[in-house]
Amino acid sequence: MNWLLVVEQCLNGLQLGVMLFLMAAGLTLVFGIMNFVNLAHGSLYMLGAYFAVAFLKWTGSFAASVVLALLATLVVGMLVEVIALRTLYERDHLDHVLATFGLILFFNELVAIAWGRAALFASVPPALGGFVEILPRLRYPLYRAVIILVGLAVALLLYVVVSRTRLGMLIRAGASNRTMVAALGVNIRLLYTVVFGFGAALAGLGGLMAGPIYTVQPGMGEEILIEVLVVIVIGGIGSIRGALVGAVVVGMVDTLGRAFLKPMLATVVSPAAADSAGPALASMLIYILMAAVLYFRPQGLFPATRS
Amino acid sequence: MRTIKAATVLALVAALLAGPAGAADPLKIGFITSLSGPAGIIGKHMKDSVELALDHLGRKVGGLETEVIYGDDQRKPDVGKQLADEMLKKHRVHVVSGVIWSNVMLAVAPTVTGAGTLMVGTNAGPHELAGKMCHELYFTTSWQNDQTPEAMGKFMQDQGLTDVYAMAPNYAAGKDMISGFKRYFKGKVVAEVYTKLGQQDYQAEITQLRAANPKVVFVFYPGDMGIQFLKQYAQAGLREQIPLYSVYTVDEISIPAVGDAALGNFETRYWSPDLKNEANARYVGDFKKKFGYTPTFYGAQSYDGIMLIDSAVRAVKGDLSNKKGMVAAMRKADFKSTRGRFTYNNNHHPIQNFYLLRAVKGVGGDIELQIQKTVFENHKDAYYQDCPMKW
Numbered sequence: 001m002n003w004l005l006v007v008e009q010c011l012n013g014l015q016l017g018v019m020l021f022l023m024a025a026g027l028t029l030v031f032g033i034m035n036f037v038n039l040a041h042g043s044l045y046m047l048g049a050y051f052a053v054a055f056l057k058w059t060g061s062f063a064a065s066v067v068l069a070l071l072a073t074l075v076v077g078m079l080v081e082v083i084a085l086r087t088l089y090e091r092d093h094l095d096h097v098l099a100t101f102g103l104i105l106f107f108n109e110l111v112a113i114a115w116g117r118a119a120l121f122a123s124v125p126p127a128l129g130g131f132v133e134i135l136p137r138l139r140y141p142l143y144r145a146v147i148i149l150v151g152l153a154v155a156l157l158l159y160v161v162v163s164r165t166r167l168g169m170l171i172r173a174g175a176s177n178r179t180m181v182a183a184l185g186v187n188i189r190l191l192y193t194v195v196f197g198f199g200a201a202l203a204g205l206g207g208l209m210a211g212p213i214y215t216v217q218p219g220m221g222e223e224i225l226i227e228v229l230v231v232i233v234i235g236g237i238g239s240i241r242g243a244l245v246g247a248v249v250v251g252m253v254d255t256l257g258r259a260f261l262k263p264m265l266a267t268v269v270s271p272a273a274a275d276s277a278g279p280a281l282a283s284m285l286i287y288i289l290m291a292a293v294l295y296f297r298p299q300g301l302f303p304a305t306r307s
Numbered sequence: 308m309r310t311i312k313a314a315t316v317l318a319l320v321a322a323l324l325a326g327p328a329g330a331a332d333p334l335k336i337g338f339i340t341s342l343s344g345p346a347g348i349i350g351k352h353m354k355d356s357v358e359l360a361l362d363h364l365g366r367k368v369g370g371l372e373t374e375v376i377y378g379d380d381q382r383k384p385d386v387g388k389q390l391a392d393e394m395l396k397k398h399r400v401h402v403v404s405g406v407i408w409s410n411v412m413l414a415v416a417p418t419v420t421g422a423g424t425l426m427v428g429t430n431a432g433p434h435e436l437a438g439k440m441c442h443e444l445y446f447t448t449s450w451q452n453d454q455t456p457e458a459m460g461k462f463m464q465d466q467g468l469t470d471v472y473a474m475a476p477n478y479a480a481g482k483d484m485i486s487g488f489k490r491y492f493k494g495k496v497v498a499e500v501y502t503k504l505g506q507q508d509y510q511a512e513i514t515q516l517r518a519a520n521p522k523v524v525f526v527f528y529p530g531d532m533g534i535q536f537l538k539q540y541a542q543a544g545l546r547e548q549i550p551l552y553s554v555y556t557v558d559e560i561s562i563p564a565v566g567d568a569a570l571g572n573f574e575t576r577y578w579s580p581d582l583k584n585e586a587n588a589r590y591v592g593d594f595k596k597k598f599g600y601t602p603t604f605y606g607a608q609s610y611d612g613i614m615l616i617d618s619a620v621r622a623v624k625g626d627l628s629n630k631k632g633m634v635a636a637m638r639k640a641d642f643k644s645t646r647g648r649f650t651y652n653n654n655h656h657p658i659q660n661f662y663l664l665r666a667v668k669g670v671g672g673d674i675e676l677q678i679q680k681t682v683f684e685n686h687k688d689a690y691y692q693d694c695p696m697k698w
Binding site for chain 2: 012112124129143212217220223256
């Protein structure tokens with residue numbers, strides 16, 4: 001096992017991690033501020049991918065399709081919040097889960113009606129098609145490298161927005177005591193709508209970047225949503241820092257497990273046993289990790305502080 | 308007066324319970340497939356083909372009024388089993404059909420045959436059901452899992468290839484595919500890698516693959532997994548470096564979504580839209596006309612499934628209680644299959660031809676699969692001798 005391979009696998013893990021982070025950030029933001037469980041977050045990811053494909057066809061420009069798709073998911077997110085979710089905040093978490101699960105079904109069928117059930121063609125834009133030489137003899141696909149950069153940039157941007165701006169201050173205040181914020185004359189309803197739209201756009205960004213490497217089809221959001229929920233449980237519900245750490249940890253553990261668990265097992269047990277146990281164990285690793293975190297630190301690694 | 312009233316009520320109840328007097332029992336078929344989620348597109352191909360078969364039969368399978376109850380297994384064995392139970396107990400179906408995934412089939416088929424009901428599988432072909440667990444009431448209109456990769460193994464062996472890196476999802480069919488492949492491929496297999504069923508990202512596996520530097524890659528990735536794998540393999544720049552051979556990966560579902568990332572790829576299959584026979588020409592032509600897209604083997608098998616049931620119901624003249632007669636009729640495979648004439652082996656799995664297919668640019672400029680040559684003629688599966696059934 002040479003070290004270049006390990007470095008490349010770490011990059012793969014980081015790339016999967018930032019992808020999960022884009023999803024987890026929006027979800028955890030919504031949960032932290034509104035105390036609202038939004039299972040339909042995966043649907044917004046799916047819409048991001050579909051919008052990007054549709055706008056690319058329409059405009060012919062990748063950059064334009066990215067901007068338009070982001071705006072479109074932002075608008076859809078805000079509309080969903082205003083129309084469907086606003087009335088549910090006072091309800092129980094179980095009601096949130098039921099309602100947003102209904103939204104998943106709704107959006108999957110809507111997309112199937114609008115674009116058909118078959119997967120859409122989505123490819124990496126030619127400009128991002130090649131490879132970059134990150135280290136001598138380590139060529140990495142440019143598109144995946146760009147995903148890493150975009151993800152890290154978004155993380156930085158979120159940090160700045162949340163800790164340095166007035167909006168961020170309101171978000172933090174809303175998370176710790178919403179009644180007080182409302183009493184101070186802040187339009188908390190509008191704040192909620194903005195935050196929800198913001199989270200939707202982040203999911204849309206994840207989706208539109210995922211389109212060229214995964215499959216653009218109805219239900220594409222559910223697979224990743226499961227992993228995102230694991231990320232949030234590990235990172236601590238409601239915390240953006242937790243989401244970042246959790247996402248990178250999950251991405252790394254999953255990727256390195258898939259790559260190296262079997263050969264490592266083979267050094268301990270017989271190769272035949274490693275062959276059968278390796279893949280099964282590798283796909284369970286993140287859930288085992290989640291269970292361990294829940295046992296030793298039920299509040300997650302970086303829990304949000306709330307009253 | 309009172310007794311007359313009571314008698315009228317009783318008569319009404321009796322009439323209600325008896326149903327429409329004189330009308331023959333309608334035939335009820337339960338069709339289980341994946342209709343939602345990422346595998347929903349496969350289910351759509353199958354459902355559309357069932358509907359086309361019903362159209363071709365004037366909506367009357369075997370001359371009987373027919374009701375098809377569709378069930379969505381969501382690619383989960385437990386959901387599939389629940390559906391089978393519901394179809395048997397609530398809907399009282401006469402035949403259960405469909406099923407894409409081998410792990411679902413292993414839960415559904417014993418449930419159905421155990422209840423004394425006919426099961427006509429139209430995709431999954433786990434080796435257990437062809438061998439020791441074969442059953443009088445279980446038929447399949449597709450294939451046994453190992454057969455298709457056996458054909459690919461034979462082709463690659465004949466090409467003199469070696470140093471193969473084999474990959475498949477970690478479930479019943481994935482294991483069957485690799486063992487079928489190795490039955491005819493005698494060269495060196497560098498590694499066998501199993502990934503999670505439904506996995507989206509293969510970058511970690513592809514990095515390992517490149518590091519192992521094999522001469523050839525063989526994969527089995529059906530449905531959405533195939534789309535993802537083909538794209539990511541091409542994006543990793545490996546398409547030009549290491550030839551990729553596959554089964555059930557490059558098909559009419561994945562080609563429109565991956566485009567040139569499939570061009571030139573080889574597959575083996577028992578069927579293809581360009582297979583020349585009367586039944587297939589009618590199926591493919593009418594399918595394209597009605598639904599506006601190209602059918603897949605998933606669809607062709609499902610169409611055949613309804614036609615097989617039709618032949619059996621006709622043979623017993625609509626007497627659905629005559630299961631022995633229906634089984635005897637099905638064993639003859641006396642219907643116009645989209646694959647042309649085939650026969651059933653003692654384990655109720657087809658003995659059929661397998662062809663080499665290649666993704667090429669068609670007349671209209673779209674990529675399509677075309678038959679190159681026949682790899683196996685009248686090919687039997689490897690498990691029929693383990694099946695105790697004799698007839």
